Amino acid sequence: MAQSPSEPSVDRLPAGWSGTEAPPLEIDVGCHKGLFLVEMARLSPERNFLGVEFQSERVQRTRKKIQTSGLANAAVVQAEGLEAMRGFPDHSADVIHVLFPDPWPKRRHSLRRLVRSVFLEASQRVLKPDGLLRLVTDDADYAAAMQVTAAGYPALRPFDFDQRAYPPTEFQKKFLADGRPVHRVILKKIT
Numbered sequence: 001m002a003q004s005p006s007e008p009s010v011d012r013l014p015a016g017w018s019g020t021e022a023p024p025l026e027i028d029v030g031c032h033k034g035l036f037l038v039e040m041a042r043l044s045p046e047r048n049f050l051g052v053e054f055q056s057e058r059v060q061r062t063r064k065k066i067q068t069s070g071l072a073n074a075a076v077v078q079a080e081g082l083e084a085m086r087g088f089p090d091h092s093a094d095v096i097h098v099l100f101p102d103p104w105p106k107r108r109h110s111l112r113r114l115v116r117s118v119f120l121e122a123s124q125r126v127l128k129p130d131g132l133l134r135l136v137t138d139d140a141d142y143a144a145a146m147q148v149t150a151a152g153y154p155a156l157r158p159f160d161f162d163q164r165a166y167p168p169t170e171f172q173k174k175f176l177a178d179g180r181p182v183h184r185v186i187l188k189k190i191t
């Protein structure tokens, strides 16, 4: 079995996962039980994948999936998403995935949304030049709000050419089965 990466924490990536010699890094914020994370790590063994999730049972489920799969290029940290992003080093991530974040559709709850100015600010700092921030949601109102907020960050430019094939996430599978539309806001960090 491959050697597992050192345990990540809110202010520390696993050993060897940052710095100029490190493999490309993808971060999945709100990774749930790790379906997407583990599948991505399987598909791209030359890259590292870090899940961030604040619910401990889901973190344990993700950790178990990683261990069962024998993957050394996947790890998960139990943390609040914004707090975790604020702890990651500058220019350390190639891709940040935020896939079907909780939509908080009631106006009075909108401050609970993960994707707000402060999150984009942290993402801009953590992304490498040319890195991608992938925001995917089934909630049209949240997608529109993401676009409006992103317009305040000219270094995060809308990017329409993400041709990579991604495996479905847990929630995406449900939404596809229900025939719900999916909205993608893909932003590229400009140098």
Ligand SMILES: C[S@@+](CC[C@H](N)C(=O)[O-])C[C@H]1O[C@@H](n2cnc3c(N)ncnc32)[C@H](O)[C@@H]1O
Binding pocket: 029, 030, 031, 032, 033, 052, 053, 054, 055, 058, 079, 080, 081, 082, 098, 099, 100, 101, 102, 114, 169, 170, 171, 172
């Ligand atoms: C709607 S689910 C989507 C899960 C997964 N990305 C998918 O597409 O199947 C949102 C996930 O994000 C987690 N989550 C919500 N807010 C979070 C936050 N602020 N920090 C970290 N995780 C969060 C939830 O516990 C849940 O697992």
